[in-house]
Amino acid sequence: MTGVSQLSPPTSRFRTEAGQLEFLEIARRILGSDHVVTSPAEIERRSRDTVPGAIPPVAFVFPGSADEVREVVRAADRCGVCVWPHSSGRNWGWSNSPTQEGSIVMILERMNRIIHVSEDLAYAVIEPGVSYEDLNNYLKAHNIKLWADCTGGPPKGSVLGNALDRGVGVTMHGEHFASLCGLEVVLGNGEVIRTGGYPDGKDGTRYTYKWGIGPVLEGLFSQANFGVVTQGGVWLMPEPEAHLMFGFTMEDESQIVPLMNALRRLALHGIIPDKIRITNDFAVLTLLTQWMKERLDGDSAITPTDMRKLDEKYHFGLWSFCSSVYGRKEQVRALRKIIAQELSPYGRLLFFSDRKVAFLEKALPVLMKLHRSRSRLMDWFGGRLLHLSLQMVQMLPPLYRLYQGVPTEQIVRRAYFRSKKDRPAKDVHVAQDGVGLIWFGPLVPLEGQPVFDLIDLYRRWFRESGFDCYITILMLNARTVVPLMGIIYRTEDRSECERAVALYRKLHDDSLNRGYQQFRCGRLGWPSIYRDSPALLAINSKIKEVFDPRHTISPGKYGIP
């Protein structure tokens, strides 16, 4: 049985050029010509994808309100074209770009209103165009003492979009879909529903209690194509009295299995947050430098010898992670003691408080000067005292603030590791800059040995395919991890593209054979998600008929027709 097969051919109604032209005319009338993009150059630029095989749409449309979304969806339905809604179009590495010729991509970035924030009840009601950066800036500008959980991904990524695709952050609200509460949805048939069971104009607990009354429908709009979410509530975290970040590095891989088991126990007991990401040497390296800058041998995966040399230079160790605890000072003090006791047996642990981070930030210019003068003091400071390279010390302040809800572009730049261009200092746009990246993230129960065995096998496959293996063992909750692997490749190299896709398919099929689904899945994986669960596929297809009988919205997304 082969896992990744072709999607079933699109029905002819999606191919009528007359229908497309009619739709575009209506769309221009609804949205104004400025918000309907059809120029070939713009289409080419905007449809660049980090995952091979993207099919450019015939147009990008930019509605400015839920009403306009509804009109666009209705027009598409009437004209027989299909519409792929993207919140901000920055789902890099997962790719939910159209699988059919003649599609319309609908970007919701103009819908960027922050409609309401309740400081007491710690939530915000936002539109899908609101980014992590927007939300954080808004909270700071209005002196609201709440933090929005964010990811290491693009600061301009959509808060709702990430939550609906079940992305994961770093704090107590890091399970973004779980922290989503109260949705407004335009269905494929053009109807609008609001989840929870509250009448319009009377919100009740729409934004404070996720389940509402009666059957819970929210889940139907996550990783699916039944509707377009045009508004949603997001839970926020009150600013704590104390924040303590801890960083961990391991040199001895034999400790990774007991470490994972220890993290599971600590998370189950509520001692540490359950959103820890244990990152391998290569993944940390991509934060610090680029392939081109290191004058490495060959043009393929980094050799073990080179990796050792790089480690001597940057001190990144074999496996490492960061996390943060929050609370009252005495609470954090107690947690620090327990964490030190429990995790020190497996590797080296450093704690970072507000004070230490402020000191490092002040010291950074001095350190950089020392570094440029190749001072021994720098060696001592970085190598002996902190056992951190300057490059790693530079990462600490933005990382620390990430745990306070402040997004950074520093992390997502790692995708440029193999790029022949310098990675941009700001306005990072991984896809438009032609970077190649495919994420693969199987869901595995958090038991150390089987997780490690899987990783060990898959990283061998990466090397055999000529790729460095980027791994983050991402805890989704205390019971589940995603060994998240990134295939970083050069889009301009045809053979690398082919090898990247072949590797993805091998990983995807193998994990399915083992009974592991993916926590998020992009276009390449969609056709085979339900390979072994035909009853679920049948039910999802029937639900599609209820919500979107003419398959107007993203047909094929997450395997649903």
Next chain:
Amino acid sequence: MTGVSQLSPPTSRFRTEAGQLEFLEIARRILGSDHVVTSPAEIERRSRDTVPGAIPPVAFVFPGSADEVREVVRAADRCGVCVWPHSSGRNWGWSNSPTQEGSIVMILERMNRIIHVSEDLAYAVIEPGVSYEDLNNYLKAHNIKLWADCTGGPPKGSVLGNALDRGVGVTMHGEHFASLCGLEVVLGNGEVIRTGGYPDGKDGTRYTYKWGIGPVLEGLFSQANFGVVTQGGVWLMPEPEAHLMFGFTMEDESQIVPLMNALRRLALHGIIPDKIRITNDFAVLTLLTQWMKERLDGDSAITPTDMRKLDEKYHFGLWSFCSSVYGRKEQVRALRKIIAQELSPYGRLLFFSDRKVAFLEKALPVLMKLHRSRSRLMDWFGGRLLHLSLQMVQMLPPLYRLYQGVPTEQIVRRAYFRSKKDRPAKDVHVAQDGVGLIWFGPLVPLEGQPVFDLIDLYRRWFRESGFDCYITILMLNARTVVPLMGIIYRTEDRSECERAVALYRKLHDDSLNRGYQQFRCGRLGWPSIYRDSPALLAINSKIKEVFDPRHTISPGKYGIP
């Protein structure tokens, strides 16, 4: 607009006696005659309901496996009868008994297998007949260091049934529906699906990660009638190093609003659990005694004068609550300090550790002797030292153990307060003992003043209707409370029944007018749930067509045809 109207009349196909007879014949063949109960006396006993207006079914059937459930549902579908699945039939006060003549009630109590427990990953896979008592006994008997969250409700209540109706417990896994993970469901059309997207025989993260891949379907089987859940995963809590219970009592009602706001802040900061229940004087009183025993004046609500006298006797105060924190010893020490600091301004706080509870248990026989001899020492011990009556001290050990997952019958016995019979010491069966109880639980955002204003209004309506007002302000999460109110009445008194229903309808309609839905809703409220959300009702009705096109399962439940 009137809220609670009659359900639309059942279609004629549910009324064919020939269909019923044919179904019963098939059911006897599938299940054996012993598991199909049709004797009038048994039907009368088993169909007693704490909520007025129950329509007795024509039979009770007791399948022993998912296959039998499927065969029963298919047979019902073919014969045109409808089936009301109940896990254990102990949903007292909420009532999901049939709304049509000629129905079949399917009790799942024989399906009581504990299929698997993972101690490492802290979950159990169970059938719907498994009760809190069963699960706790199993964990203890197998020396598994896990605790199952339970409720103050009946120990023989179904773990899955409570979770599917979105019941609430007391620990970190107290949001029972949220802690449910991985369902097997027999749909109304007789098909079987398993949520999550994993193939049969390969569970992957079915029981460790709630969302699986693709759209999340689990929510469709909670507070709905789309299928019969025949198996499910339930998350458990690892036994902590330390457990500290704290009890709070308030004498001055002006402090209730700031108290609620303080609890919200503490829960948002993760300092206290978010499942606290603040209980009024009457609700505590029902734990301690019965109306008959107190020789109260009149036959209606307790007068303020009598309530003062009772408080002098039992020291229950005006509003009180219990909660527990868990963790390492140093963590719990830090939390104790913070909780004492934050809550003491509003009332009296007592802490109970393993040691203190063990001491009280040892002291209890002595205290009871002193009590019987009306000793001054007892007055001093209870009244001055702990400011607790003997009856309250007696409640402490079972309450403390409730926070460790050990269910107790002590709490649910409160429903017998107005009963003319002594409440049973064990084998409590509120419905079969003819006790009258209707729960009403609107969902309200956790902002002290509006919550209190609502309570103050509604308790006046209780008094005006001649009922004592039983209130528990139940925190569902840090942002939401349910002012849960119980109408305790005498089923044998026709006028009380009528007044109880009229009061429920008044409360239900008023809260809907304010835009508040209920967190759980019983038969009396179903017809008007979607009064103000016709779009949601339309969607739910369409989903019903997908899963159960002939409306075989519980038609009318939670307002869905």
